[in-house]
Amino acid sequence: TQLLEQSPQFLSIQEGENLTVYCNSSSVFSSLQWYRQEPGEGPVLLVTVVTGGEVKKLKRLTFQFGDARKDSSLHITAAQPGDTGLYLCAPRFMRFGAGTRLTVKP
Amino acid sequence: ETGVTQTPRHLVMGMTNKKSLKCEQHLGHNAMYWYKQSAKKPLELMFVYNFKEQTENNSVPSRFSPECPNSSHLFLHLHTLQPEDSALYLCASSQEGRYTFGSGTRLTVV
Numbered sequence: 734t735q736l737l738e739q740s741p742q743f744l745s746i747q748e749g750e751n752l753t754v755y756c757n758s759s760s761v762f763s764s765l766q767w768y769r770q771e772p773g774e775g776p777v778l779l780v781t782v783v784t785g786g787e788v789k790k791l792k793r794l795t796f797q798f799g800d801a802r803k804d805s806s807l808h809i810t811a812a813q814p815g816d817t818g819l820y821l822c823a824p825r826f827m828r829f830g831a832g833t834r835l836t837v838k839p
Numbered sequence: 840e841t842g843v844t845q846t847p848r849h850l851v852m853g854m855t856n857k858k859s860l861k862c863e864q865h866l867g868h869n870a871m872y873w874y875k876q877s878a879k880k881p882l883e884l885m886f887v888y889n890f891k892e893q894t895e896n897n898s899v900p901s902r903f904s905p906e907c908p909n910s911s912h913l914f915l916h917l918h919t920l921q922p923e924d925s926a927l928y929l930c931a932s933s934q935e936g937r938y939t940f941g942s943g944t945r946l947t948v949v
Contacts, residue, residue: 775929775940827872829882
């Protein structure tokens with residue numbers, strides 16, 4: 734049983750476009766983490782969100798935790814080719830969603 | 840250098856071979872994890888160790904045998920694997936909610 738659903742599964746956009754990816758669950762989480770994984774490497778932690786409604790920014794990346802702490806979103810502004818990768822969300826106990834595979838074309 | 844080092848980076852083994860994957864961290868973390876990542880499935884948690892004690896075995900077949908001799912080292916011993924076991928095996932460590940992954944071992948079973 735998959736704990737988390739991430740959407741879309743694949744996303745291919747042009748450099749400069751904005752995008753949002755989602756992480757949804759029917760469970761309430763005490764916290765949620767977002768990771769980016771590049772080909773041939775392990776996931777790298779981007780951010781941890783803890784409080785319902787919390788918004789965190791990491792340069793052009795904006796992370797939001799839903800008020801009910803069941804869902805989260807990641808918005809990227811003016812995407813760049815360096816943003817290409819697999820974006821994964823995971824609750825505290827490290828069971829990951831399937832991820833969103835993002836490709837940003839120059 | 841991520842702080843978590845996995846060796847080897849690539850491994851090809853036959854179904855009758857015995858091999859071991861190694862993971863090492865010097866971050867002072869007290870928890871270590873093995874994950875399997877295959878092309879068609881999400882990242883799957885296999886084993887969790889806290890302070891060298893196994894605290895979770897996620898219904899992993901016995902042909903995978905973990906070992907944690909101390910809080911800095913984690914091994915995954917492999918024997919009589921199947922081709923469907925081919926995947927990227929990732930090690931991670933954590934403390935106080937901060938998780939760090941290694942770069943993984945790309946395993947191919949032939």
